[in-house]
Amino acid sequence: xxxxxxxxPDDASATALSTTELAAVRADFPLLERTVRGGKPxxxxxSAATSQKPQVVLDAEVDFYEQRNxxxxxGAHQLAEEATEAFEQARAAVAAFVGADEAEIVWQPGxxxxxxxxxxxxxxxxxxxxxxxxxxxxxxPGDEIVVTEAEHHANLVPWQELxxxxxxxxxxxxxxxxxxxxxxxxxxxVTERTRVLAFGHVSNVTGAVAPVATLVAAAxxxxxxxxxxxxxxxxxxxxxxxxxxxxxAAFSGHKMLGPTGVGALYGRRELLEAMPxxxxxxxxxxxxxxxxxxxxxxxxxxxxxxxxxxxxxGMGCAAQYLDELGMEGVARHETELAAEMLKIADIPGVRxxxxxxxxxxxxxxxxxxxxxxxxxxxxxxxxxxxxxxxxIAVRVGxxxxxxxxxxxxxxxxARASASVYTTVEEVVAFREALxxxxxxxxxx
Amino acid sequence: xSTLEQMYQQVILDHAKRPVGHGLVDLAGSHGxxxxxxxxxxxxxxxxxxxxxxxxxxxxxxxxxxxxxxCSISQASVSVMTSLVxxxxxxxxxxxxxxxxxxxxxxxxxxxxxxxEDALGxxxxxxxxxxxxxxxxxxxxxxAALKDSxxxxxxxxxx
Numbered sequence: 001x002x003x004x005x006x007x008x009p010d011d012a013s014a015t016a017l018s019t020t021e022l023a024a025v026r027a028d029f030p031l032l033e034r035t036v037r038g039g040k041p042x043x044x045x046x047s048a049a050t051s052q053k054p055q056v057v058l059d060a061e062v063d064f065y066e067q068r069n070x071x072x073x074x075g076a077h078q079l080a081e082e083a084t085e086a087f088e089q090a091r092a093a094v095a096a097f098v099g100a101d102e103a104e105i106v107w108q109p110g111x112x113x114x115x116x117x118x119x120x121x122x123x124x125x126x127x128x129x130x131x132x133x134x135x136x137x138x139x140x141p142g143d144e145i146v147v148t149e150a151e152h153h154a155n156l157v158p159w160q161e162l163x164x165x166x167x168x169x170x171x172x173x174x175x176x177x178x179x180x181x182x183x184x185x186x187x188x189x190v191t192e193r194t195r196v197l198a199f200g201h202v203s204n205v206t207g208a209v210a211p212v213a214t215l216v217a218a219a220x221x222x223x224x225x226x227x228x229x230x231x232x233x234x235x236x237x238x239x240x241x242x243x244x245x246x247x248x249a250a251f252s253g254h255k256m257l258g259p260t261g262v263g264a265l266y267g268r269r270e271l272l273e274a275m276p277x278x279x280x281x282x283x284x285x286x287x288x289x290x291x292x293x294x295x296x297x298x299x300x301x302x303x304x305x306x307x308x309x310x311x312x313x314g315m316g317c318a319a320q321y322l323d324e325l326g327m328e329g330v331a332r333h334e335t336e337l338a339a340e341m342l343k344i345a346d347i348p349g350v351r352x353x354x355x356x357x358x359x360x361x362x363x364x365x366x367x368x369x370x371x372x373x374x375x376x377x378x379x380x381x382x383x384x385x386x387x388x389x390x391x392i393a394v395r396v397g398x399x400x401x402x403x404x405x406x407x408x409x410x411x412x413x414a415r416a417s418a419s420v421y422t423t424v425e426e427v428v429a430f431r432e433a434l435x436x437x438x439x440x441x442x443x444x
Numbered sequence: 445x446s447t448l449e450q451m452y453q454q455v456i457l458d459h460a461k462r463p464v465g466h467g468l469v470d471l472a473g474s475h476g477x478x479x480x481x482x483x484x485x486x487x488x489x490x491x492x493x494x495x496x497x498x499x500x501x502x503x504x505x506x507x508x509x510x511x512x513x514x515c516s517i518s519q520a521s522v523s524v525m526t527s528l529v530x531x532x533x534x535x536x537x538x539x540x541x542x543x544x545x546x547x548x549x550x551x552x553x554x555x556x557x558x559x560x561e562d563a564l565g566x567x568x569x570x571x572x573x574x575x576x577x578x579x580x581x582x583x584x585x586x587x588a589a590l591k592d593s594x595x596x597x598x599x600x601x602x603x
Contacts, residue, residue, distance in 0.1 A: 381491075381514075381515035385452075385576070385579070386448065389447070389448040396489065402490070411491070412489055412490045412491075
């Protein structure tokens with residue numbers, strides 16, 4: 001690990017990351033040195049889509065392939081032992097990073113796959129799989145699944161599909177004009193009929209942090225299971241899943257400075273133990289006969305086939321990197337950058353989709369540096385193109401959240417988002433470039 | 445001219461602001477005319493267009509009308525296309541469609557063919573777009589809608 005950045009979590013007056021610390025962090029990310037569009041320095045403001053990777057993560061993957069590559073959890077040779085150890089150490093690192101036990105972390109190809117594992121476990125249980133233990137996952141017509149209008153498609157479509165397969169009914173918590181969840185009718189939405197309450201920790205469009213404690217309490221009151229999409233929170237703020245009290249959570253490696261192709265499903269131990277498998281095959285079994293099969297305990301029960309070992313090792317390394325950086329400091333850095341980004345609301349013709357301030361529902365951190373916006377008279381694609389011409393990379397489109405965009409009456413937005421390596425200077429460059437967009441298109 | 449200015453030519457910005465054929469017109473479908481409608485969506489960005497075409501019994505495009513939302517490239521492209529194909533026969537429409545696709549595959553080089561560029565007229569302004577792989581689909585959205593609406597009208601089967 002090359003970083004020297006440390007932020008004392010107990011020092012509330014500490015600035016997010018000092019200039020020196022930030023420079024050290026940036027030096028860890030080789031890609032940030034490159035230029036784009038004819039020699040312009042890269043201003044990468046698309047970390048909510050995917051983050052860049054520090055050298056230590058890249059090295060961890062290379063080192064695995066150069067020194068340890070072998071099939072894990074089988075084979076009696078030394079390489080197999082070393083590969084298994086690296087794989088399981090990575091699981092331990094990721095578990096520790098999010099406040100979970102090792103056996104509660106299941107490797108998945110990504111967060112989308114992780115959420116689908118839970119949705120299909122409900123489906124399989126409803127078909128009678130999993131025996132008596134899986135009773136909690138059995139759905140009947142009239143049962144309800146509650147999501148929110150702010151969800152990424154990954155935490156919406158699997159639940160729509162589960163409802164279509166089982167006859168359960170999908171309901172959703174609406175979004176207020178300020179982009180936060182509207183909990184006015186929460187008690188009417190989350191009722192004795194509710195079996196699952198699935199919601200995002202931090203919106204990938206508005207940056208708003210959901211009131212997890214309130215939602216978990218509502219679900220617990222009626223015996224519903226909670227599923228947290230933690231893709232945007234885990235990379236950018238301290239997350240302790242035991243403390244949050246959610247039943248399941250999903251997050252991806254590539255958004256938290258790790259590789260693509262790997263993510264994690266968290267499930268409370270007793271739930272994973274009771275849950276029937278979804279993807280079946282090798283490595284997830286105990287005894288297989290021609291007639292039937294018994295399954296391994298979790299997490300292996302949910303890890304069929306050869307796993308993405310090198311990527312898991314990379315994700316473990318990314319978790320350690322962030323942990324050493326200190327997530328309290330990372331969150332303060334995010335908060336500072338969010339405030340800088342939100343100044344775009346002062347540019348004539350720019351409208352931010354999402355909360356403009358820290359007026360959250362009692363959350364300690366109420367919004368992160370994910371800021372979506374529209375520019376009067378200029379389509380998001382055209383906004384993105386003009387920014388790109390100055391070397392500034394933002395996301396344009398619906399960000400896999402079409403219902404949320406529909407809620408705000410827009411088809412597409414542009415979005416700027418930050419990570420640990422983002423600087424205030426970059427955000428200032430973004431603001432200045434954005435201020436010139438309407439003039440370029442002659443928008444009145 | 446910067447590559448950005450090459451993409452956003454004035455003719456494109458003008459068409460985006462004052463599009464030709466914008467506003468759906470009721471399909472004729474009488475006097476032996478064939479009419480077709482198509483709705484095309486670009487799922488990655490949400491751009492969409494609904495386009496109606498009216499073809500004479502002799503196989504000439506009598507009119508094109510459309511509604512849509514999207515970036516300046518997609519909207520301007522439908523507009524330019526509408527001016528270009530009105531009055532053209534189906535063989536000419538097919539030729540223009542082929543030429544425009546070739547232009548979009550030219551990586552900013554253009555067609556290097558004066559006859560072809562004359563035929564495309566204002567549509568050659570989209571040459572700069574072909575330097576940006578992510579934007580080519582924006583320029584092609586309207587052409588896909590035209591092709592599909594012609595197929596739905598039945599005009600292609602009878603010609």
